[in-house]
Each structure stands twice: as structure tokens, then as C-alpha cells.
Amino acid sequence: MIKKTVLSIASLLFLLTLVSDAQYRNASRDAIEQPEKVMEAVGVKPGMLIGEIGAGHGYFTFWLAKGVGETGKVYANDIDKSALAAIERRRASESVPNIETVLGTVEDPRLPAGALDMVFVVNAFHDLERPVELLANLLPALKPGATVVIMDRDHERTPDSEGHFLTRAEVEEIVGRSVFEMVRVETFLRYHNLYILTARK
Numbered sequence: 001m002i003k004k005t006v007l008s009i010a011s012l013l014f015l016l017t018l019v020s021d022a023q024y025r026n027a028s029r030d031a032i033e034q035p036e037k038v039m040e041a042v043g044v045k046p047g048m049l050i051g052e053i054g055a056g057h058g059y060f061t062f063w064l065a066k067g068v069g070e071t072g073k074v075y076a077n078d079i080d081k082s083a084l085a086a087i088e089r090r091r092a093s094e095s096v097p098n099i100e101t102v103l104g105t106v107e108d109p110r111l112p113a114g115a116l117d118m119v120f121v122v123n124a125f126h127d128l129e130r131p132v133e134l135l136a137n138l139l140p141a142l143k144p145g146a147t148v149v150i151m152d153r154d155h156e157r158t159p160d161s162e163g164h165f166l167t168r169a170e171v172e173e174i175v176g177r178s179v180f181e182m183v184r185v186e187t188f189l190r191y192h193n194l195y196i197l198t199a200r201k
């Protein structure tokens with residue numbers, strides 16, 4: 001009897017985990033964030049090695065894994081172990097071979113040195129406690145000429161956000177204090193801007 005109860009509680013907890021993971025595969029987010037159009041706009045190509053900072057439960061990570069294909073790879077970073085565990089569960093359940101999770105710290109993403117063609121920060125830049133320090137520690141992971149794409153909601157185009165998101169001017173000011181410079185800003189998404197950076201010469 002006790003064994004049966006423990007087993008049914010374990011099954012229930014497992015089901016709840018699956019339901020919670022599923023909310024991160026979200027058709028309404030696809031319509032708003034248009035991952036395929038974003039990847040095309042910034043030049044994601046098969047074979048690339050891409051880092052993602054603040055990957056969370058992997059909403060964008062799995063799109064990137066599709067974009068870089070079997071010959072490429074995505075390093076999904078976060079400071080939250082449980083978020084990375086959710087990515088690992090989905091990676092296993094969907095048999096996606098080209099994602100590796102990387103636990104970082106608030107200031108250091110701990111991505112592999114000299115490896116990356118591109119880095120994404122999707123819906124996470126506004127949450128970074130020390131963005132300037134994190135960008136400095138990201139630099140050694142980039143190949144020469146690599147780009148960093150910050151995709152974040154524009155406070156001025158996001159209703160009722162009560163100061164949670166950054167304005168374009170605020171992102172530009174933070175980047176201006178960092179080792180990167182802004183090369184262009186794409187504004188085709190309804191709420192988000194795409195800030196494209198490269199290392200300062």
C-alpha cells in the first residue's frame with residue numbers, strides 16, 4: 001500500500017514536471033518572437049557554434065539547435081541549475097544531440113574559450129545583475145569577428161511592464177560601458193529589439 005502511494009506520488013510529480021516543461025514550447029511565443037525570422041536576420045547558419053546566455057528552460061535554445069543543425073552546437077548557459085535540468089530533460093525526450101548545458105555565475109558565463117561564432121541573450125539581458133562584467137567575461141569565448149545578439153523587450157513598446165524592461169537608450173548606455181560596441185539594431189519584432197554587437201577594436 002505504502003509502495004503504491006509512493007509510486008503514484010512519484011508519477012504525479014513526473015507528470016507535473018512534463019506539464020511545466022511543455023509551457024516553454026509555446027506557439028504564442030513563436031508568433032511574437034519569430035525565432036526563424038530572427039535567426040535569418042542575424043545570420044545563424046548550419047555548422048555554427050552558438051552560446052546562449054540565460055537560456056532558461058530553453059525556449060530559444062531548441063530553435064537555435066535546429067538552426068545550426070547536426071554539424072553545429074548550442075552551449076546553453078544559465079545560473080539556474082533547475083532551468084538547465086529542464087533543458088536536459090527536453091534534450092533527452094526529443095533526442096537533440098547538439099545542445100550542451102553550461103552552469104555560469106552572475107558575472108561569468110563560463111563558455112568554452114575561443115569557440116563561438118555567435119552568442120544570444122534572449123529575454124535575459126534586462127535580468128543581468130552585472131551585464132558589463134558578464135560581457136567582459138564572455139569575450140574570451142568568441143572567435144574573431146563573432147557577434148552577440150541581445151534580444152530583449154523594449155520598455156517603450158511593452159505595455160504595463162512597470163519598469164521591468166530596458167529602453168533602447170538604457171541598453172545602448174550599458175553596451176557603451178562594455179568591451180563590445182553596437183553595430184546595428186533590428187526593430188522588426190512587435191515588442192523586442194535585436195541589438196547586434198561585436199568586440200571593440
Ligand SMILES: C[S@@+](CC[C@H](N)C(=O)[O-])C[C@H]1O[C@@H](n2cnc3c(N)ncnc32)[C@H](O)[C@@H]1O
Nearest residue numbers: 054055056059078079080106122123124127128
Ligand atoms: C526571463 S528568463 C528568460 C529565459 C529564456 N531565455 C527565455 O526566453 O525563455 C531569464 C533567464 O536569465 C537567467 N539569468 C539571470 N542572470 C543571469 C546571469 N548572470 N547569467 C546567466 N543567466 C542569467 C535566469 O536564471 C533566467 O533563466
